[in-house]
Amino acid sequence: MRPGPASSGAAPRLPRDGAFRTVEAVSYFDHNATSPLSAAAREAWLRANDEVWQNPSSPHRAGARARIRLDAERKKLAEVLDADPDRLIFTGGATEAASAVIAHFARTLPADARIVVNPTEHPCVLEAVRASFEPQRIAWLPITANGVVTPKAVTEMCHSISDTRSGRVGAVVVMAANNETGVLQPWTELAEVCRQERVPFVCDASQWLGKLPAGGLGEADWSFGAAHKFGGPKGVGFLQRAADASGFSIRPGGGQQRGHRGGTEDLPGIAAMVAALRDAEQTKVLHEDERLRWREQFERKLLTSIPGVRVVAAEVERLWNTVSLLLPHGENTRWVARLDQRGFAVSTGSACATGKEGPSHVLAAMGLSPEEAKRVIRISAGWDTTQENWTALRDALVAVSTEVRPANNVISI
């Protein structure tokens, strides 16, 4: 194994062009933004580039070997997901998959059909929905104060829309786990409800994959993920299409992937993604209970150490790696900077939202005020994060809490 993210993710080397300074070791708590390449993925990528770098569409035997290998990788991925390999399409990531699925519904759904969406979805889903559907065709699912979509809410939404004279539900879109809060959705039950209602269920599994067992995801009609969230390379992902969407196409091109997506397949990236996911499934997810204990211990001790701190969605099941922390005072950007100086990389929220105006849509949907949302930081560990890393982060948070004060410095005496 290469040095894990908890100890900087990699041995810092001075780039030869000198443009980038070496960095002190950083305890990396931003895995929901991205994870470093796993050893398994690295090896698979290099091997594929040595052995099967040819174009899978080429007519010679080397091309045929690449073609066979591509099918083999698809089957391996299908095994992990309990999915039908024929329904798996390799993509350039989760955002591409999300865009393509939503565009597909916009193209194929009848004009009176509405798309039912969880309001805490990732921006790549929300923006695709807003770009493809008029506001009156989007039905926002109610969520609990903890950000959970209940099966009952989906059932009721489906019935309420179907009861209107001209309405029907075109699809239900709910992620498996939230990127900002780690909140787990009951996607198995949601998939079952959608099956009963005969409505396609779309599940963004980006944050679930590699952290919790992927088995059963094949049950969703549509699901997708991104390799770099679980130790695979960036720029690779997959999409599981619905069984009845055999004509689905992400884009035209040279007929690759049975016409589902034009463009030469990135076989080394695909092999690395599948290697990373299998590695996570076979050697990592079984440690979930222990890692959950570490996170819970971190949270418990932190709540007693920093008065007024709160864990967002504390009452519900969340990813073992994620803590969304509502701080008692000071803007989150100041906390992030102070923690960074102390050697801890945490985030203000979704990495995507960094630098953008406005507070998190996820926290807003969960009822936090804009002022509160600006006091939230996201902590997301990796499999290499140790219990000591968690303890050190807690100590750092306690230290920073005495440095970061409200602007007007009103302290009760």
Place this chain on the structure above:
Amino acid sequence: MRPGPASSGAAPRLPRDGAFRTVEAVSYFDHNATSPLSAAAREAWLRANDEVWQNPSSPHRAGARARIRLDAERKKLAEVLDADPDRLIFTGGATEAASAVIAHFARTLPADARIVVNPTEHPCVLEAVRASFEPQRIAWLPITANGVVTPKAVTEMCHSISDTRSGRVGAVVVMAANNETGVLQPWTELAEVCRQERVPFVCDASQWLGKLPAGGLGEADWSFGAAHKFGGPKGVGFLQRAADASGFSIRPGGGQQRGHRGGTEDLPGIAAMVAALRDAEQTKVLHEDERLRWREQFERKLLTSIPGVRVVAAEVERLWNTVSLLLPHGENTRWVARLDQRGFAVSTGSACATGKEGPSHVLAAMGLSPEEAKRVIRISAGWDTTQENWTALRDALVAVSTEVRPANNVISI
């Protein structure tokens, strides 16, 4: 340097799972389909995965370093292309870029505007055009018998469309070099004509990049390429957008790349692509004259060795690496298989078209009959291809020509 494609592309190793057999050394003449990863790209990819694997959108310093590096890579690419870095968007390849550009025109052009297209474009361009535009809005450019689009043809087409009562030209689409025949288009002159006509010029530079100097491509309004055609990794490419298309978006998402393309940037892939292109520019393209001589020598000797053989578009400037060969008898698939057995990987045409019905649209547009097109093979060398490799290929072709006979075996005596 790793062993070049001429000696199999890589030292064959037995995969540990035993699923794939080791292969005898193959002389690889299918570089227009894809090239192996260059040493420069491999090193850049590994280094970026060690040093700047973090998410460029993350708010900590490690994220900032990735962001700075991303901008640096964009500037390096811009230097190679003589382009404005602000107009460069990193993509998942050329097919993605082609689809996005054509979809952009379909969305933004007035209803009476027509798209003027070279009929020998790559399938990813043609299929995108056909998917986005009604047939009456597509104007096919006339080409010479050698497959060349002349500046005069573009001027006349623009004038002829503008002269109609309700017509205007929305864009002109001509590739830099053809993937099947290697025919070079006078893209510098075409760009100039389009500037005069005030019509956007779109140039697919996929086969040009890494083979001939890229400087000046920034002059096209839109241009794009794919890393894996010039020694970069698969799944990475770029698109240069028009200066006035600041609102252009490939897909929504988390606001990455200034909103031009949602999705976490594949910085290691990007760094590897730029390294491969710079390597080609700095150490390879200067050998163009020599490589062109080797190809010409191969062609000359072949024409005297195999009666009835013909080089497609022999009279015009072509890529130094490409020979489109019209064979005197026997279907191209039989030649490809026989050559493969002798250790030479060549193609029947575009890799994308393999296994698909119908003859090449490129050859059809150049006036070859379907029967003739089925007798064409594509030979495409790489920078590591030696003069000896060309000679050995010629010998193999001569040998195969005596094995492959017309089905009815009519030989004049």
